[in-house]
Structure formats: C-alpha cells, structure tokens
Ligand SMILES: [Zn+2]
C-alpha cells in the first residue's frame with residue numbers, strides 16, 4: 001500500500017491517542033473492526049431467538065435491515081478518527097503538503113461513503129416505521145383490475161399491497177417472498193435497494209478507510 005510510511009521520531013500528540021498509530025490500526029485490523037461486526041451478529045442472533053409473539057416473523061426482515069444499516073454507519077464513522085490522526089502524524093515539514101492532499105482525498109471519499117450509509121439508514125428507518133412493509137395500499141379499482149386473487153397464495157387478497165411495478169399481492173405473501181428475493185415474483189422488476197440485508201446477513205466487507 002502506497003500510504004504506508006515510517007512514522008517520524010517526534011510525534012505531535014492528539015488527545016485520545018498516547019502512542020503513535022500505524023496504517024494497520026487505521027484499517028481496523030487490530031481494533032474496532034471485528035468488534036462492531038461481532039456485536040451486530042450477536043444482536044441478530046438474539047432477534048432470531050425471540051418468540052413470535054414478541055416479534056412477528058414478517059417484521060424481522062425490517063429489523064435486520066435496520067440493525068445492519070446502523071452497524072454499517074457506525075463502523076464507517078469509527079475509522080475517521082484514526083485515519084485523520086494517522087495522516088496528520090505521518091508527515092512533517094514540507095511533506096505537510098502531501099498530508100493535506102491525502103487528507104482532502106480521504107475526506108471526499110469518506111463523504112461519498114457516508115452519504116451511501118446514511119441513505120441506507122434513512123431507508124431502513126422509514127421502512128421500520130411503516131405499518132405496510134412494502135409498496136403502497138392499492139385502490140379498489142386497482143385490485144379489481146388485478147383480478148381478485150393473489151398470485152402467490154391463489155386466494156383472496158389479505159391486506160393487499162401494490163408494488164412499484166403495479167403488481168398486487170397479499171402483504172404476508174410478499175413479505176415472506178422479499179425476505180429471500182429482491183424482485184417482483186411476477187415481472188422480476190427489481191424492488192428498491194436495501195432489501196439485501198433483510199435476510200439477516202451482515203456485511204464483512206473490509207472497512208478500509
Ligand atoms: Zn397471497
């Protein structure tokens with residue numbers, strides 16, 4: 001990695017750090033990274049063990065999605081302080097220019113990443129607050145036009161929801177489907193992002209910066 005440099009002999013101490021840190025600490029190999037993921041997985045296991053009367057199975061996808069988005073945002077924020085500290089301590093004198101350049105590159109990259117995490121977090125918060133899990137409530141004309149049976153359970157609609165592709169399903173049927181798939185079961189149109197985390201999976205992507 002091109003960023004790896006020998007730390008200079010003299011260090012300006014920044015509050016919060018008594019010893020100089022190296023690039024590997026910044027990447028989180030030694031410190032916070034495994035920590036955050038293990039907590040996330042443990043919380044999800046707790047939710048999986050919850051009895052159905054406390055948390056209905058259809059609602060769990062939303063909760064997993066919410067926890068995952070909080071965890072990703074948290075881990076993304078955690079790496080900021082060590083990286084800034086590392087970049088500031090590693091360059092001295094005329095090399096400060098290099099540090100300033102790297103810092104600005106870092107800040108821009110971090111902002112883009114944070115915006116992504118915040119969008120996922122906003123989606124998850126919005127989803128968990130809604131009474132309907134997916135799509136919108138269809139009007140009676142729309143239900144009539146769709147025929148009177150759900151194409152998943154081939155029965156009358158129970159609390160019908162209309163997806164963005166205008167297909168209508170029972171809410172329980174489509175919730176169950178979306179915990180595994182991310183497309184409409186009829187036309188395969190993809191449904192909004194964020195649903196990848198509904199099945200309780202955790203990202204183990206390397207939080208490099
Ligand atoms: Zn159905």
Ligand SMILES: [Zn+2]
Nearest residue numbers: 165167184187
């Ligand atoms: Zn569809």
